[in-house]
Amino acid sequence: MLVNELVTAYEAERKEAPRTMNDLLDYYQKKYIAGEIDIKDYRDVYNFLHQQGATSAHEYM
Template sequence: MILLNDLILSYEQDRNQHPDSPDALLDYCQQKYIYGEIEVGNYRKIYQYLHSQGATSSHEIT
């Protein structure tokens, strides 16, 4: 099970920087899900949490 802290650490390791916004972390989470690196249940929990914090995906149409 991947948690938010694990996702942040993974982001930092992959990109050599701290996520600059919840939006960036949400996009990263979606990428990990698409590549099968996050299970659907964990993805939904993280997505819902980040969305509740005001994050929007670059894939959302406005």
């Protein structure tokens, strides 16, 4: 999944635009946990978002 596809999916499901990269990362992680995304795609997008400065809510725990 490309980042622009991720933004589109986020907007369609949440009925609003993501405010931060963190919002996208959290959304993507929920999709992965739900089994909707395979591990390779997850790693690629996770690494990209992380390089853009996104931090996961799970990193604070």
